[in-house]
Amino acid sequence: MTSSRWRSVHRQERCFFVPIKHLDQGDWCLLILSVFSVFVTTVIARGKLELCDRCAGLGGAQCFVCKGKGFISLEEEGPKKCKTCAGRGKLLCRRCKGTGYSKMWF
Numbered sequence: 001m002t003s004s005r006w007r008s009v010h011r012q013e014r015c016f017f018v019p020i021k022h023l024d025q026g027d028w029c030l031l032i033l034s035v036f037s038v039f040v041t042t043v044i045a046r047g048k049l050e051l052c053d054r055c056a057g058l059g060g061a062q063c064f065v066c067k068g069k070g071f072i073s074l075e076e077e078g079p080k081k082c083k084t085c086a087g088r089g090k091l092l093c094r095r096c097k098g099t100g101y102s103k104m105w106f
Contacts, residue, residue, distance in 0.1 A: 052096035059100040060090040 043049070051057035062068040063085035070089040071079045081087040092098035 049101040052093060052100055052102045054095045055093035055100065057100040058093075059096065059098045060092040063089055063091055 052059075055061065063070075063082060065084040066072050066082035066089065068089045070082055070085065070087040072082050073079050082089075085091055093100075096102050
């Protein structure tokens with residue numbers, strides 16, 4: 001075996017990433033188990049997520065100035081972006097910061 005061929009064969013064996021189409025049944029199980037374990041570890045580390053009790057999981061309330069439209073109709077200037085909600089149409093909940101979830105630590 002020539003040295004260049006020997007290097008290319010060994011280089012392929014050391015490759016960490018395997019294209020997904022080359023995975024067999026056992027590899028798929030290992031991949032799914034790995035992803036699941038990372039997800040569970042992340043949830044445990046960050047805390048259990050529950051719906052925010054202040055906004056009921058909505059992330060905020062409808063803007064009282066523009067009535068949820070995101071803009072205000074002015075007769076002189078036409079439609080203008082609402083300054084209160086910054087054009088979003090809703091005001092973000094202060095407790096959950098608009099996510100709709102609050103953390104509950106174990």
